Amino acid sequence: MENFYSFTALRGIQGRKMSYIIQIPLNMVGTLFEQEDFSLPVIERKQRMLNKARVNQIAKYLVDNPDSYVLPPLVAQIIGEVEQTPDQLQRDIVTLKIKMGSKLQILDGQHRCAGIQLALQQRKYLGDEVIQVKLLICGNLSDSQQVFADININAVKPPQSIKMLYNHRDYLTSFSKVLIEQIPVFKNNTDYERTNLPPQSDNIFTFSAIYQANKELLKTSSDETMFDQKTLIQFWNTVASVMTDWDGQKNAGELREQSISVHAVTLSALAEVGRTLIEKFPSEWPEILNGLVGIDWNRSNPDWKDRAVVTGKITKSRKNIELTANKILQYLGVALNKAQKNRETEFLKNI
Template sequence: MMTTQTHEYFFEFPAIRGRQAGREQYVLFVPMNMLKRILASDNSGDVMSRSQREHNQVRSRKITNYLTGGHDTKRDWILGTLTGNIDKAVIFNAAEGTKGDVGMLSIPMDADIKLFDGQHRSGGIYGYIDARPDANDMITLLLTVGLPLETRQQFFSDINNNATKPATAISMAYNHKDPVNDLVRHIASSVRALAMRVDYEHNVVPGKSDLLVSFKALHDATRKMFGLRAGDEVPAALRHEAVTLWSAWADALHWEWVAEMLGASTYRTMAIGTHGVMVNAIGLATAMMLEHHDAEAIAQQLRAHRQQDTTCEDRSQTFHHERWHGICVDAQSGTVKCDAAAQSRAAMHLLALFGLDPANPHAWLREACDESVSDDAIAEMIGKVEKVAAEKNLSMDSLKADIPLMIARSEGEFLQTLNHMRKLRQWAKEQYPEDVQA
């Protein structure tokens, strides 16, 4: 609103007056579509002549996208207060019937209002209003008056030095807009070994904590496992597969025994089975397996290997630090490494450790056929071969070697034999007369 007062022009806003450190301050709500008119830029020129950092357009665009996305989908969003200084005297008229600190603030139109906290938010707002001019949202301003440049610079430093960015883990855990975060929360509550044992607060579980794994490590590993990106939709089938796979891995690594009998903090001092590098390695190893195996088949293989363990202590020793030297533990310092290369090496070692083969289980026949033969047809033929092998007590290794040769020699005609049990039995009887049982 514009008004004339003592031959000067003013912007007038409802405001609240308060004091901090002896200085008057004003809090006001400003329509976002008016913000560009009242704020002055403070991000150009020599760095010591301003009280703001260089403007990062990428950061502002992210805020613009956040606001426009919320506007278009009618979802909740929030943007924090912008803090700045008015370089000229203002007039505050208290409202009648108040104690004097609620009223109208008149700001000279030729005054410069420069922010020392919130320039990227203001840039994001400018982009939002340009993209959605019909938006009627408002933003809060906290304004001081007449601060010299040095004080504004000091306030910028104080605000940023005293601010602590929250751990990525808790930001992910609290973010209910991303379906991937919801999936990981579901895993954390549904996998028996992880229930009440996931650290949502820290990116890395503190050494003395009794919690098993961090939410961030579980999140990163699950994304690797299924090739997910932030914001991807998560169908019910994938949620089921995720719980199946993480339950199988937790059982294979005896996480429940570690938590209940040994203690997570004690375990971490000697073994890496719950370390972030191992959790991520599980994600990578499973992703390789999922190329050619379904989730239940992988879980069955892990369960079968789990049954071979003599004791939980034996499996725990498998993950002692010294056994992972050169893989993800530095042999000289004993430091656990968690970089991408270490995760990849650990994943390959995990596959070998649990006898998991990422290769297509049907590769021996798939590679002998052209693309006109579907994967389902390949699986059906292999089922018939395995049935005949079981009936006749034949070696599958011999069949895997001989059948591709037969296909090649017959230029594919032998596939008809593989598609008919009677013909297949007859061929087996003729091919292995000494081995075939009557």
């Protein structure tokens, strides 16, 4: 007597081929699907190498959000014999019987599978919950590789700004939205959807840039988070009042082209400056920030070379943020701390 996997499936035709949608418990993910052999050359595989960081990210997402997570369906292929028995009333619903000796191989979703298995080590009860799987009948390796290519070629990641904007689990997202509404220059000039603004845009800031700057400002030297809404709003209002570039006198496109003042690297650098001032001068920091009014933010200013502007392009990396913050602190007459001095010394050696 042969053994079968038996699933209730919804069947349909896509690309002139039959496909099936089933649901499986999460605790079957590790046993139902055949593992990819990564010792094979890439040309002989159906999948890319696993990215462990991505696996850990998915596992953490499941562990942190057991009551509200959402996982997209997996896509897998069946290699072997399949029997289907249509429901008497709904012909598109079938009982799908797959021989135990058949192979089920993941074509899309290997990181989800690995992340699920890792998460179940910490949240075993999630094993009774389900994930949808789209099953295809692929004829050969080239068919399988084509499915992988088609899915990934047509996939487009949404901009970082809109991903942050829609993340209601993140306190900083909610606060950044409130902050923008209370700072007039942010409220009237922020693009919530795009991360990179086109030349014709009337906006000068992006939501992601403001979010990242707030994240920078809220870090403390003890790596804890200081959620003081009043201080944050006061800080950005003070900055906005002395940033002459932000007064609306220049065309938005020209301002972004000519000045570094509205770019993400500078917003994050200003946030690092703000964090330094608030920690060192808890009462005097607003007055010290008035010194920003005398800074030349033009991208052609040699002070920004290899700090915010690298080979003629405005660049945002951790190093760029720190070096730009150092120069702003020097403009304000504030002594650098040990870490800032070390970064500055390293930078000056390479000029």
